[in-house]
Amino acid sequence: MARELKLMKGNEAIARAMIASGTDGYFGYPITPQSEVMETLMAEKPWETTGMVVLQAESEVASINMVYGGAATGKKVATSSSSPGISLMQEGLTYLAGAEIPCLVVNVMRGGPGLGTIQPSQSDYFQSVKGGGHGDYQLYTLAPASVQEMYDFVFDAWDIAFKYRNPVLILSDGAIGQCMEKLYTRDNVARWTEEERRANAPWGTWGKPATRPHNIITSLELDSARQEVFNLKLQKKYDEMKEKEVRYEALNCEDADYIIVAYGSSSRIAMKAMQMAREKGIKVGLFRLITLFPFPTKQLADIAKKVKGILCVEMSAGQMIEDVKLATQCGVKTEHFGRFGGIIPTPGEVLEALENKIIK
Amino acid sequence: MNKDNEARRQELLKEGYEEVYTRTKVLTDAVMHYCPGCGHGTTHRIIAEVIDEMGIQDQVVGVSPVGCSVLAYNYFDVDFQEAAHGRAPALATAIKRLNPDTFVFTYQGDGDLAAIGTAETIHAANRGENITMIFVNNGIYGMTGGQMAPTTLVGMKSATTPYGRRVELNGYPLRMTELLSTLPGTYYVTRQSVQNPAAVRKAKAAIRKAFENQKLKKGLSFVEILSNCNSGWKMTPVAANKWMEDNMMPNYPIGDIKVDGKIAEGIDANRLVLDHPLTVMQ
Numbered sequence: 181m182a183r184e185l186k187l188m189k190g191n192e193a194i195a196r197a198m199i200a201s202g203t204d205g206y207f208g209y210p211i212t213p214q215s216e217v218m219e220t221l222m223a224e225k226p227w228e229t230t231g232m233v234v235l236q237a238e239s240e241v242a243s244i245n246m247v248y249g250g251a252a253t254g255k256k257v258a259t260s261s262s263s264p265g266i267s268l269m270q271e272g273l274t275y276l277a278g279a280e281i282p283c284l285v286v287n288v289m290r291g292g293p294g295l296g297t298i299q300p301s302q303s304d305y306f307q308s309v310k311g312g313g314h315g316d317y318q319l320y321t322l323a324p325a326s327v328q329e330m331y332d333f334v335f336d337a338w339d340i341a342f343k344y345r346n347p348v349l350i351l352s353d354g355a356i357g358q359c360m361e362k363l364y365t366r367d368n369v370a371r372w373t374e375e376e377r378r379a380n381a382p383w384g385t386w387g388k389p390a391t392r393p394h395n396i397i398t399s400l401e402l403d404s405a406r407q408e409v410f411n412l413k414l415q416k417k418y419d420e421m422k423e424k425e426v427r428y429e430a431l432n433c434e435d436a437d438y439i440i441v442a443y444g445s446s447s448r449i450a451m452k453a454m455q456m457a458r459e460k461g462i463k464v465g466l467f468r469l470i471t472l473f474p475f476p477t478k479q480l481a482d483i484a485k486k487v488k489g490i491l492c493v494e495m496s497a498g499q500m501i502e503d504v505k506l507a508t509q510c511g512v513k514t515e516h517f518g519r520f521g522g523i524i525p526t527p528g529e530v531l532e533a534l535e536n537k538i539i540k
Numbered sequence: 541m542n543k544d545n546e547a548r549r550q551e552l553l554k555e556g557y558e559e560v561y562t563r564t565k566v567l568t569d570a571v572m573h574y575c576p577g578c579g580h581g582t583t584h585r586i587i588a589e590v591i592d593e594m595g596i597q598d599q600v601v602g603v604s605p606v607g608c609s610v611l612a613y614n615y616f617d618v619d620f621q622e623a624a625h626g627r628a629p630a631l632a633t634a635i636k637r638l639n640p641d642t643f644v645f646t647y648q649g650d651g652d653l654a655a656i657g658t659a660e661t662i663h664a665a666n667r668g669e670n671i672t673m674i675f676v677n678n679g680i681y682g683m684t685g686g687q688m689a690p691t692t693l694v695g696m697k698s699a700t701t702p703y704g705r706r707v708e709l710n711g712y713p714l715r716m717t718e719l720l721s722t723l724p725g726t727y728y729v730t731r732q733s734v735q736n737p738a739a740v741r742k743a744k745a746a747i748r749k750a751f752e753n754q755k756l757k758k759g760l761s762f763v764e765i766l767s768n769c770n771s772g773w774k775m776t777p778v779a780a781n782k783w784m785e786d787n788m789m790p791n792y793p794i795g796d797i798k799v800d801g802k803i804a805e806g807i808d809a810n811r812l813v814l815d816h817p818l819t820v821m822q
Binding site: 204205207235242243250255257275 | 622635
């Protein structure tokens with residue numbers, strides 16, 4: 181497929197981008213509101229065209245471990261799920277990070293805690309960027325705010341995953357996953373040839389030729405001194421991501437008296453609230469996070485110095501706000517506004533919160 | 541083979557000794573951490589010999605578990621992945637499906653394969669994944685200090701059944717191998733042991749068959765290996781092997797259960813589903 185204008189659901193965009201970006205394998209388990217990802221893949225039958233393997237696993241525990249096994253052979257392997265299923269995958273994610281296996285995981289968030297609701301939410305921020313599993317590790321975390329970004333970020337994820345040998349998380353939500361929007365498709369990227377796989381993933385376990393020692397994929401190191409050295413290496417990698425791979429979007433922030441910080445669906449609502457505020461003569465900007473880890477700390481801090489207040493909008497009880505306050509060293513009045521449990525706030529509610537909590 | 545060993549070998553050959561046995565090159569020089577007398581070392585060796593004899597060292601990907609054999613990847617000179625506890629069959633599923641020309645095997649103990657990993661084991665078998673699963677059953681959690689395993693016998697003492705396993709408290713020993721033989725996805729299911737040379741030869745032939753079967757793409761091959769856990773059972777290696785023959789084998793009978801996709805000759809179907817042994821340890 182070349183560049184074409186299409187209308188599709190966010191979840192379908194994820195599936196089609198996987199095929200178009202040369203993904204080698206997908207392993208998943210049904211859960212609302214993201215089941216269209218695997219349904220689209222099964223209907224498209226990419227094993228007949230690109231050779232991509234698609235398999236429905238017996239659980240999210242199995243599917244994340246299938247990602248581990250497949251991706252550890254140096255191939256591009258992905259899974260997707262929604263909040264409760266992603267909770268089940270946390271063990272797998274820490275093993276993937278600990279074994280430095282590049283892969284892609286998509287979380288189309290729904291409301292929690294527990295079985296919660298099937299409606300959109302953004303209450304998995306802590307789980308995504310503060311370590312949902314055990315140990316010191318980070319997932320490179322992208323937050324799409326449109327169907328176009330659902331599609332594009334799959335391509336971007338493979339570049340980052342293999343550049344850093346690290347799992348990448350696309351943190352979306354039920355609104356972006358279920359809504360239909362237009363998007364431009366990209367030229368297909370062919371799946372790697374055998375030679376490309378070996379060149380791009382020399383650490384992979386595909387069968388040891390006589391010319392190299394055996395490759396081992398493990399997160400185990402019983403010697404504490406060596407485990408500390410390994411942890412320091414991981415931290416260095418995360419520092420490099422913080423230095424080079426931060427992504428964000430600052431809209432109308434140059435002259436802003438107030439800014440809204442948001443990501444994903446909330447940033448779309450906040451954009452409308454910003455326009456409504458500007459129509460009323462209030463100079464509001466929007467600072468949209470694209471990467472949640474690495475967090476755009478410096479960039480936000482620079483803008484925060486020039487404003488009178490920050491409203492954090494997130495469909496949660498207030499998770500992202502902690503990183504906003506850390507970035508600004510609590511140097512400016514900062515408040516949270518959110519609806520949760522599957523309720524999406526209206527632009528009017530956001531503007532009202534801005535006026536009542538920040539401006540007043 | 542390390543240099544000292546190789547130099548000594550050359551010396552002996554020069555002196556006129558005939559070489560009747562040599563260690564397979566598919567094992568590394570790493571010193572194994574297994575307790576002396578445990579069956580893991582022997583089982584590792586015969587798997588490595590099979591890989592060597594089939595000439596597939598460059599096509600094998602192994603998956604090690606959590607448990608005593610967690611470090612198996614250090615001992616086999618083939619590409620290896622270390623799985624989270626119980627998940628080896630999920631890893632192996634993806635390795636094989638994405639790399640259909642490889643020979644993939646999992647190496648798991650009873651806690652890993654038959655307790656925490658039960659779902660992955662049953663579903664990999666039920667999908668008929670073209671992999672080889674090696675299941676080392678010693679009826680106990682060795683690595684963590686001898687706690688009850690799903691395969692611990694009724695009446696058998698362990699760190700968490702200090703007065704012996706009681707059915708009313710702990711349920712029955714799980715015979716995973718018989719259970720898997722009833723699934724259409726398994727092509728070869730057998731139980732072997734490694735406590736004497738005759739048993740080792742039979743176990744090696746079974747492992748060979750289980751690897752050869754991967755070429756046929758007809759389903760999963762499953763080899764259970766009964767092993768002693770002399771330290772966990774608190775016995776000498778010799779006494780542990782005798783105890784295994786006297787107590788484990790009546791509950792876990794040795795031999796093929798399913799061959800070429802069919803229940804083996806002489807296997808009473810009742811044994812697979814109904815006739816659960818309840819031998820009580822004294």
